[in-house]
Amino acid sequence: MGRSPCRADDANVKKGPWTPDEDQKLVDYINTNGHGSWRSLPKQAGLNRCGKSCRLRWTNYLRPDIKRGKFSEEEEKLIINLHSVLGNKWSRIVSHLPGRTDNEIKNFWNTHVRRKLLNPGIDPHTHKPRTDLDHLLNISQLLCVAQLGNLMNPLDTVFKLQADAAQLAEAQLLQNLMQIMNTNQRDPCQLEGLAVQQTPQKIPIHAGAAPQNHQILRNSFEQNENQLPGLVSTSPETAQDSTIYEAWEKLLMEDEADGGASYWKEILE
DNA sequence: AAGGCTGGCAACCGCGGATTC
DNA sequence: GGAATCCGCGGTTGCCAGCCT
Numbered sequence: 001m002g003r004s005p006c007r008a009d010d011a012n013v014k015k016g017p018w019t020p021d022e023d024q025k026l027v028d029y030i031n032t033n034g035h036g037s038w039r040s041l042p043k044q045a046g047l048n049r050c051g052k053s054c055r056l057r058w059t060n061y062l063r064p065d066i067k068r069g070k071f072s073e074e075e076e077k078l079i080i081n082l083h084s085v086l087g088n089k090w091s092r093i094v095s096h097l098p099g100r101t102d103n104e105i106k107n108f109w110n111t112h113v114r115r116k117l118l119n120p121g122i123d124p125h126t127h128k129p130r131t132d133l134d135h136l137l138n139i140s141q142l143l144c145v146a147q148l149g150n151l152m153n154p155l156d157t158v159f160k161l162q163a164d165a166a167q168l169a170e171a172q173l174l175q176n177l178m179q180i181m182n183t184n185q186r187d188p189c190q191l192e193g194l195a196v197q198q199t200p201q202k203i204p205i206h207a208g209a210a211p212q213n214h215q216i217l218r219n220s221f222e223q224n225e226n227q228l229p230g231l232v233s234t235s236p237e238t239a240q241d242s243t244i245y246e247a248w249e250k251l252l253m254e255d256e257a258d259g260g261a262s263y264w265k266e267i268l269e
Numbered sequence: 270a271a272g273g274c275t276g277g278c279a280a281c282c283g284c285g286g287a288t289t290c
Numbered sequence: 291g292g293a294a295t296c297c298g299c300g301g302t303t304g305c306c307a308g309c310c311t
Contacts, residue, residue, distance in 0.1 A: 015281070016305095018279090018280090037297095038296080038297070039295085039296065051297090052281085053280075055298085056280065056281080057279090059298095060280085061279075061280095088300065089299090089300090090300065091300085102300085103278085104278085106301085107277070107278055111276060111277055111278080112276095112277090272310105274308105274309080274310075274311095275308090275310095276306105277305105277306090279303105279304095279305085280303085280305100281301105281302080281303075281304095282301085282302075282303090283299105283301090283302100284300090285297105285299090286297090286298085287296080287297080288294100289293105289294080289295075
């Protein structure tokens, strides 16, 4: 497995920020010739850069279809949901956000979202309440208050606080999913983060056993819905025909109709 | 006013999968 | 089949502007 020869110790190749002149050369070249082989591009475009640097500059900054500006709330939610399923697979996440770049999303995650999740004590890696020592220190402060209030066993208090936090997180995710269902946003990418969060146990998906799979999913959702605290509204607006598992059934059926080797099975598995 | 700190972002690095020879 | 090369990805670094003390 060889490594790219484009390296820092290559003294002939320029590094660092791009000048407007370099940008223009790169854009002009790609507009007329396409990028072709990135390796040979710099030479042909008259740039003293390595191909890798050119590719990065093009994909992260110069591409004409790049959407600049702040992330909308919808985009932010989508990123969080996708991240909860896909983890740091920025390239996969970015495929659901047209006009954004993986670098942009990665930076956005590391600077904004991570902090936003950490603040209420959500682990940005697992999307579950944090259990590390720092966070437990904070919990211990709450614990003192709780103990003064009702003389609970300290351990019971910790467990209760963590369980409450987990339930709140789950409830919030389910609520988001309901909203998406209700606004008829059937883009599967919006469902994947949310719905899978509702299935704490690993669900085996058997190829060619659709009814069985659907029943497992149904049971799983019913079970989890029963566990949720009363935060999820049961008003007529939310308790509509299109329940979560029905939506999932539909997705799975569409999936199976596609021929099986599916993205959904991959995610569920 | 100046120095330190922090957040945001562009760019680089190195790894590993895919492709070519 | 295996070595060489290319490409893309994710992690990390470094710079800069704005804020704080």
